[in-house]
Amino acid sequence: MNRFLWPLIGFAVLAALLAAGLRLNPRELPSPLVGKTAPDFALPRLDTPERNFSPGEMRGKAWLLNVWATWCVSCRQEHPLLVEIARSKTVALVGLNYKEVRGDAAFDMDKISAETERKLAAERADSWLDRHGNPYTLSVLDLDGRAGMDYGVYGVPETYVIDKAGVIRFKHIGPVTPDVLSGKILPLVAELSK
Amino acid sequence: MRKTEKPFSAKARRREEKFFSRPVFLCVLCALCALCICAANPAFAGKTPDEAAEKRFNAIVAELRCLVCQNESLAGSGAELAHDLRREIRNMIEAGKSDGEIMDFMVGRYGDFVRYRPPLKGSTLLLWFGPALLFAGGVGGLFVCLRRRARVGDAPLSEAERREAERLLHPEKTEA
Numbered sequence: 001m002n003r004f005l006w007p008l009i010g011f012a013v014l015a016a017l018l019a020a021g022l023r024l025n026p027r028e029l030p031s032p033l034v035g036k037t038a039p040d041f042a043l044p045r046l047d048t049p050e051r052n053f054s055p056g057e058m059r060g061k062a063w064l065l066n067v068w069a070t071w072c073v074s075c076r077q078e079h080p081l082l083v084e085i086a087r088s089k090t091v092a093l094v095g096l097n098y099k100e101v102r103g104d105a106a107f108d109m110d111k112i113s114a115e116t117e118r119k120l121a122a123e124r125a126d127s128w129l130d131r132h133g134n135p136y137t138l139s140v141l142d143l144d145g146r147a148g149m150d151y152g153v154y155g156v157p158e159t160y161v162i163d164k165a166g167v168i169r170f171k172h173i174g175p176v177t178p179d180v181l182s183g184k185i186l187p188l189v190a191e192l193s194k
Numbered sequence: 195m196r197k198t199e200k201p202f203s204a205k206a207r208r209r210e211e212k213f214f215s216r217p218v219f220l221c222v223l224c225a226l227c228a229l230c231i232c233a234a235n236p237a238f239a240g241k242t243p244d245e246a247a248e249k250r251f252n253a254i255v256a257e258l259r260c261l262v263c264q265n266e267s268l269a270g271s272g273a274e275l276a277h278d279l280r281r282e283i284r285n286m287i288e289a290g291k292s293d294g295e296i297m298d299f300m301v302g303r304y305g306d307f308v309r310y311r312p313p314l315k316g317s318t319l320l321l322w323f324g325p326a327l328l329f330a331g332g333v334g335g336l337f338v339c340l341r342r343r344a345r346v347g348d349a350p351l352s353e354a355e356r357r358e359a360e361r362l363l364h365p366e367k368t369e370a
Contacts, residue, residue, distance in 0.1 A: 026264060032305045103274060145278055152303035154261035154275055 031152055031171045038065070038162050039150035043140035046097065046125055049118075053094070053140045055166060062192035063092040064185070065160040066136070067148060070128040071104040072156045078175035079132050085181070086135035091189045095139035097125050098148045098156050117143055161185060163192045247287050254283055254296055259308050267310065 033039075042052040055065075066082060068075045085093055100121035101107055112120070121141050129136075142148050151160065154173075161170040170188055172180055252269065258279075260271035268276050268283075279300075286296050300308045312318045351359065360367075 029261075029305055029307050032302060099274075149278065149282065149303065152305075154304065 027155065028173055031168075033152055033168050034171055036168060038160070038166050038168050039147070041140075041142075041147035041150065043096075043142055043147055044118075046095075046122060046139040046141055049122065049141075053138060055162070058092065058094070058162065059166055060164055061092065062161070062163050062189050063094060063137075064189070065094050065096055065151075065162060067096045067098050067151070067153050067156050067158040068139075069098050069100055069103050069156055070124050071100075071106075072098075074175040075157045076132070078157055078177075079135070081176050081178065081181055082135035083133045084135075086137075090186065091193070092137045093135055095136035096147065096151075097121070097139050097141050098153060099145040100124055100141065100143065102144065103156075159185070161188050161192070250293065251284060251287055254287075254293060255280060257297075257310055258300060259310055261304055261308065 038055045040055060042054045045051050045053050064085070082093060085091065101112065101117045101124070102109055109117075118141070121143055125139065125141070129139075140147075145153070151158075157175055159172040159176055160168050163169050169192065170184065172185070176185065255269035256267050258268040260266045260268050260273055260276045262273035262275050263271050266273075266276075268279055282299075283296055286299065291299075297309070306312050306318075312321060314322055
């Protein structure tokens with residue numbers, strides 16, 4: 001009996017470890033930015049390009065930063081949920097439009113001037129928001145993705161919960177799901193808004 | 195080569211003509227031209243002319259993981275983000291940042307996961323020493339097993355076992 005017991009226990013432990021490993025999502029990495037001050041940037045707003053927006057303007061209230069682009073397929077998937085958040089008016093939602101033109105493989109960047117890129121990005125973003133609804137309090141254009149890099153963006157869409165003091169409290173990678181929204185994001189926002 | 199030949203003899207000239215009309219010579223010429231074109235083209239030459247800086251750049255990007263294609267290094271990945279990060283690292287090298295500062299930049303944004311060689315700390319102890327621990331456990335288990343088997347082997351046969359062995363080894367004797 002004892003002869004078979006130990007190999008059996010060994011096998012069970014190994015199987016349990018492998019099963020747990022299979023359940024982990026390798027794309028979900030713990031962000032080192034959680035618990036740190038949200039990186040600063042100053043980027044032109046989509047609605048009023050002559051005005052810049054900085055995260056500092058949101059001091060004093062909890063808010064969400066959502067990284068999106070019109071070429072991002074998963075963004076369309078989470079979009080109805082974002083529209084719902086906007087309708088409920090529970091929290092300010094700022095959109096960071098990430099590499100609108102450069103991120104789209106359809107464009108040859110050698111042939112596009114900076115001015116054309118800016119115009120094209122604004123046109124594309126505006127028409128997309130017109131078509132699908134605009135959930136954002138405001139959106140900014142991060143044409144070269146440099147601000148996104150400071151936030152450690154590696155898979156659009158990404159959503160950050162930022163508190164009153166401007167500290168990142170939570171980061172979600174990939175499309176927001178109803179579970180994540182009602183289970184994590186909204187309770188956290190409610191707590192931070194107190 | 196025959197040393198008796200004069201340098202400008204008719205034979206030598208013929209050989210020379212033959213050499214220049216040879217396909218081998220044409221190939222060499224083409225290759226040389228291609229090389230010159232490549233060297234003159236900035237797309238082939240890269241943006242960091244300094245060889246030491248290029249070496250540093252190559253060493254750094256080989257140490258970093260691409261976040262999009264997680265099984266590729268930053269050096270080998272064709273992902274858009276890898277492209278951006280390579281450009282950023284080049285800029286940092288040109289700006290005179292040290293290797294440590296560049297690593298801090300990457301780890302500060304993407305975590306220890308971007309490093310192919312994770313740092314030694316509390317949460318990575320098992321990662322670093324787990325294999326050695328498993329090996330030690332295996333060797334220990336094997337040792338105990340062999341010791342136990344050796345002890346069992348030394349035990350003398352009982353009377354019944356001896357008779358059975360005798361029967362198997364010499365069937366004709368016992369049957370008789």
